[in-house]
Amino acid sequence: NAGVMQNPRHLVRRRGQEARLRCSPMKGHSHVYWYRQLPEEGLKFMVYLQKENIIDESGMPKERFSAEFPKEGPSILRIQQVVRGDSAAYFCASSRQGRDEQYFGPGTRLTVT
Amino acid sequence: GDSVTQMEGPVTLSEEAFLTINCTYTATGYPSLFWYVQYPGEGLQLLLKATKADDKGSNKGFEATYRKETTSFHLEKGSVQVSDSAVYFCALGGDQGAQKLVFGQGTRLTINP
Numbered sequence: 314n315a316g317v318m319q320n321p322r323h324l325v326r327r328r329g330q331e332a333r334l335r336c337s338p339m340k341g342h343s344h345v346y347w348y349r350q351l352p353e354e355g356l357k358f359m360v361y362l363q364k365e366n367i368i369d370e371s372g373m374p375k376e377r378f379s380a381e382f383p384k385e386g387p388s389i390l391r392i393q394q395v396v397r398g399d400s401a402a403y404f405c406a407s408s409r410q411g412r413d414e415q416y417f418g419p420g421t422r423l424t425v426t
Numbered sequence: 427g428d429s430v431t432q433m434e435g436p437v438t439l440s441e442e443a444f445l446t447i448n449c450t451y452t453a454t455g456y457p458s459l460f461w462y463v464q465y466p467g468e469g470l471q472l473l474l475k476a477t478k479a480d481d482k483g484s485n486k487g488f489e490a491t492y493r494k495e496t497t498s499f500h501l502e503k504g505s506v507q508v509s510d511s512a513v514y515f516c517a518l519g520g521d522q523g524a525q526k527l528v529f530g531q532g533t534r535l536t537i538n539p
Contacts, residue, residue, distance in 0.1 A: 317469070319469075346526065346527075348527075348529075353531075353532075354531055354532070355430075355432075355515055355529035355530050355531045355532050356470070356515070356527070356529045357529070358526040358527065358528070361525065361526055369525075369526060371526075372526070404469055404470065406470075414460070414472055414475060415472075415527065416472070417462075417469040417470040417471070418469050419467075419468055419469040420468075420469050
């Protein structure tokens with residue numbers, strides 16, 4: 314059973330470009346979470362989604378960030394007009410139900426130059 | 427709001443030493459508590475969990491007991507190995523289960539042979 318898949322593993326963008334991060338949950342999991350880890354810090358919750366629904370986006374910056382989890386295909390975290398402060402590792406996690414433990418992917422390391 | 431405070435690192439020990447990493451939390455309700463481990467360049471792996479007061483989580487020789495009276499969930503291992511070198515994160519989830527996780531800042535552990 315494949316784990317949570319994230320791609321790309323490393324992404325370099327210049328300031329002002331768009332970044333798209335993808336997350337495929339574990340088989341049988343319909344709940345997806347995105348977290349951001351700044352250097353030498355813990356993970357910070359960003360958004361919690363189920364298929365076609367955003368359940369909790371209380372950790373998402375109000376501008377430039379969006380997330381979706383369509384009926385078919387991976388969950389996408391989109392960052393428009395990236396700035397240097399967006400450089401971080403972005404982790405996706407999935408669970409079978411909202412109350413179950415979360416399984417994490419390997420992360421996407423975004424570098425904004 | 428909910429928060430987690432971990433023992434500051436880095437922590438360096440010799441092989442076979444006893445390990446304690448302190449974790450205290452602030453939360454409303456009755457959260458679940460977790461320890462995750464992150465090896466270099468990888469995502470987080472669930473190490474152990476406890477869902478109610480006085481529960482003891484254990485895995486791979488690591489243990490932690492959910493102490494509601496002291497709002498603590500300290501991680502312990504009797505005899506560490508070089509392969510235990512990693513970053514350890516304490517986290518809490520809502521009282522309805524995992525949902526969004528609140529993480530501590532992480533403790534980097536290095537074990538010398």
